[in-house]
Amino acid sequence: MMPYTNSFGRFTYAFVLFLSVVVGFSDTQLVINVRNQGGDVVQENISANVSDDTVTLEFQRSDGTLVTQLIDFKNEVQVLKSLILGEEERGQSQYQVMCFIFHFPKDSFISSDAMSKLRQKNPGTIRTPEEDLGRTNRTMDYVVFVQHSGMISPYIPDLCAEAGTNVYARHEDIIKWAALQGISETSYLTAIKAFPSTPNLFLSNDLRIEDTSSLPSCTDTKNMLTQCQCHLELCIGWYPCGLKYCKGKGPTKNSVMSYRCGIKTCRTCHLFAYYVAQKQMCLWDE
Ligand SMILES: *[C@@H]1O[C@H](CO)[C@@H](O)[C@H](O)[C@H]1NC(C)=O
Ligand SMILES: *[C@@H]1O[C@H](CO)[C@@H](O)[C@H](O)[C@H]1NC(C)=O
Ligand SMILES: *[C@@H]1O[C@H](CO)[C@@H](O)[C@H](O)[C@H]1NC(C)=O
Numbered sequence: 070m071m072p073y074t075n076s077f078g079r080f081t082y083a084f085v086l087f088l089s090v091v092v093g094f095s096d097t098q099l100v101i102n103v104r105n106q107g108g109d110v111v112q113e114n115i116s117a118n119v120s121d122d123t124v125t126l127e128f129q130r131s132d133g134t135l136v137t138q139l140i141d142f143k144n145e146v147q148v149l150k151s152l153i154l155g156e157e158e159r160g161q162s163q164y165q166v167m168c169f170i171f172h173f174p175k176d177s178f179i180s181s182d183a184m185s186k187l188r189q190k191n192p193g194t195i196r197t198p199e200e201d202l203g204r205t206n207r208t209m210d211y212v213v214f215v216q217h218s219g220m221i222s223p224y225i226p227d228l229c230a231e232a233g234t235n236v237y238a239r240h241e242d243i244i245k246w247a248a249l250q251g252i253s254e255t256s257y258l259t260a261i262k263a264f265p266s267t268p269n270l271f272l273s274n275d276l277r278i279e280d281t282s283s284l285p286s287c288t289d290t291k292n293m294l295t296q297c298q299c300h301l302e303l304c305i306g307w308y309p310c311g312l313k314y315c316k317g318k319g320p321t322k323n324s325v326m327s328y329r330c331g332i333k334t335c336r337t338c339h340l341f342a343y344y345v346a347q348k349q350m351c352l353w354d355e
Contacts, residue, residue: 099187102195103307107131110195111306117184123224124184126308136303139228140173142181145249146222147173149303149339150229156352165350167301168229169341170221171207172242179309179332187309187332198307198336209237209343210264217260221246237343264344284344287351299351302340310335 098116105111113128126138135152149169179187213236218225221238229236238261247254287297315330345351 097185099189100192101189101307102193103128104195104197105131105304105306113307115184115308117181119181119185121224122181124178124181126305128306136305137228138305139222139224140178140181141222141224142173144222145173145175145246146225147171148222148225148228149341150232151301151303152231153353165235166229166232167235168213168215168225168232168237169207169209169303169339169343170213170218170225170236170238170242171339172245177310179312183312183329183332184309196307196334198334200310200333200335202310202335202337204302204338204340206340206342207239209341210240211238211243211261212236212264213238213261214259220257220260237341287345287348287354290348293349294347296344296346297348297351298342299345300340300342300354301351302338304336304338306336307334308336309333 098114101113101115103111103113109131111128111130113126115124115126117124122142124140124142127136129135133154137148137150139148139150141147147170149171151167151169153165153167155163155165178184212234213221213225215226215229215232215234215236218229218236225236240263243254243257243261247257284296284298287299290297309332311333312329313331313333314327316325316327318324319326
């Protein structure tokens, strides 16, 4: 075990990266108790797959919504999947599954390798993040065809299979991924489609919209059968967003060496705006 001293704060004690001790684990899942902003405690499951270079974080919100975040470090892709329970009293017995795919900025989550080595001393502890990164607005202007989504990240077809046609991305991220892969943007044409031209069962040709941003918000739409721009906020209440380094005595006299001794933790929210063909697909946005 790495040494640590008093001066590095309480959190170092509670949450230490046992870098030298834990070797070759792959089946580890951390279960973290997180106090959310409403005061409820939500259990987050976080696991890493080092060979795939992925991290998966999963939790169930107090309203029943199941949220899965997948980070594919290699392809700089993150996916937020939400499974929202239907409102039975309004005739929705089914659940709705949606996937939001967007660019993953490097270094905004600890590596899958560091994640796989993270252990908590007191698993029962209820945690709050050190830093609140606030909310990011993301307007999803593209639909992703899930059967071809493997070209964005090989994990999307499985993860988002249930979402069907409710898989969304953004043009600005497609540009980033194309550059990263060294391919042209047009290579993605089999996998994506801009919203306005999306054929829809409920939408006749003359009703096609030309500009998603000109759509009324579902909040302002009264008719359950009209298209509108839906908003969904998904927050990750606690995650390891960086490593902390501590200084200790080096191998030789008077030398100082720095080593990883803990993690920095963050909270962040994503507000997604996206097209729905009918307001009844967006009943929470009122
Ligand atoms: C990691 O991914 C590989 C390849 O997809 C898979 O075979 C393995 O079971 C995964 N490991 C864990 C712990 O899920
Ligand atoms: C988290 O993991 C526990 C234990 O493996 C499991 O019972 C629970 O259903 C998981 N929760 C979620 C939201 O995946
Ligand atoms: C994000 O969206 C919300 C709701 O639509 C809006 O009130 C807010 O001003 C937006 N923030 C930014 C930075 O665009």
